[in-house]
Amino acid sequence: MTMIPFPTTENLILWACSAIALLAVVFFRRSVRHRRHKRKQQSARRVLERIKTLPGFPQKINYLRKIDPFVFEELLLEGFEAHGFRTIRNKRYTGDGGIDGQVIIGKYRYLIQAKRYRGHIALQHVQEFEKLLKRHNCRGLFCHTGKTGAGSKSVSIASERMEIISGQRLIDLLTPGSSFTIATAPQTMMKRTAATLETSTIVKDAGKEHRYHES
Template sequence: MSPALTGGQILSALRQGVPGWWLSVLLLPLAFMLLPFLFGTASQRRHRRYQRQAARILVRLPQLRDDAARLVYLRKINPYVFEEMLMTAFARQGCRIKRNARYSGDGGVDGQVWINGQRWLIQAKRYSSCISSGHVLDFGAMVRQERCRGFFVHTGRTGEVSREALRAVPDVSLISGNRLLKLLSGNAGWQYIDQ
């Protein structure tokens, strides 16, 4: 086993013309230490990638044949990309937003938006079937605890049990179906649809 080289020995070897592969062996750990500073952490890079995907989908969505095809498409995308689409759509409408620093372990809040000075929590669910009334009630409890309002946004269907849960949490507003498509298309009319 060879002894570890000191800093002076490394510099001396570099001055004497160490073969290129030694240089790469010496600099590789340094490069890995600098990567997060140059390009961000893995989490930050993932967030940027999902935000780019969300922007591409927002451009593609209006090109689909009809609203039914758009909802089917939304049900198939990555759930984190769906969250980023919502945040981007709110930002494009001039709202101040706050994205989460991470996707999992967010406590059920997928982002925040301020509309007319009012803070709204966002919970995004990319369902393909009926939404869970338990999810609605849990989100309502969180909204009450935070003393603000909330948007429960989903791509699925809202059954009668879930509608009853929504009536029990008046500070939570549902965004789904046509209202969701209006929001994603940039149509400010999404705010005026009573659901």
């Protein structure tokens, strides 16, 4: 029977030093991510205050299109929190699988995808988000600063899980005290129509009609 030699004192010290070094690297990386998140959150709060000072919708939406994309993600979460909703932040900004945060509305969990567009949003992005929601068996909010084309609107209207938040609705989300709301009735009970009258889409929810602004 072959005897396994007992580690020497030098080997034990080397292993201990390696373990300590590894833990130090892990702690440092977590600390860096934590500080980065704090900076982005602070920037998002400053953006919220800045939006209040801008005179109208065009100035506000154009300002949002210029901010840092990670700050925009934090800005959405700050907006939901300002309306009294509980949010769940990611531990990192990259490698999130297309999920930029989560919000709890009523008894439902919504996945958030944040997109800063200047023009029309990409239909492919909307379709991919819809597939993501199906995989997670969850609802979702596609929040963007651009324009919603006919194809993207059709995907959203036909979806049983997804809502698009853009235009004035996005500004309302980022304005504490506004009338921003999210439908919380089971999506299977919601009958969505493709009729769009100017900037309002009619949604029939259990026989009741509501109107909400959508770009």
